[in-house]
Amino acid sequence: QWQLVESGGGSVQPGGSLKLSCEVSGLPMKFYAIGWFRQAPGEEREGVSCISTAGDSTNYADSVKGRFRISRDNDKNTVFLQMNNLKPEDTATYYCSATYTDDYCLNLRPDGMDYWGKGTPVTVSS
DSSP states (O other): EEEEHHHHHEEOTTTTEEEEEEEESSSGGGGSEHHHHHHOOSSOOEEEEEEESSSOOOOETTTTHHHHHHHEGGTTTTEEEEEOOOOGGOOOEEEEEEEEEEHHHHHGGGOOOOOOOOOOOEEEEE
C-alpha cells in the first residue's frame, strides 16, 4: 500500500523558516517526480514546487521563487521543501504528490498528479 506522509508544518512568524518532509513508501520513489502543492481555505489547490525523477530539474511558483527550495533523497525515500522568509500569504495546507510523468509535475498542475499525501498545515502569522 503506497503512502506519502508529510511532516514539518507548524506555526511561524513572518520571516521565519520551516522545512517540510515528504516520506514515500510503497512506491519506487526514484521513478517518480514529486511535487509540493498547497491549498488555503476557500482557495483552489496550487502548485508550489516540483523536482523531476532524476532530480536534475526543478520548478517553482513565481510566488515562492528565491524563498523555497525543493530537494530529494532517494536513499531515504524523502523529498524536502525548505521554506525561508515565510509570508502570511504562504499560510495553507501543504501536500506532496507523485507522478510517473515529469512534465505533469514540472508544470505544477494538480490534475496531473497521481498520488497524494494528506497534508501538513503551515500558518504564518505575527
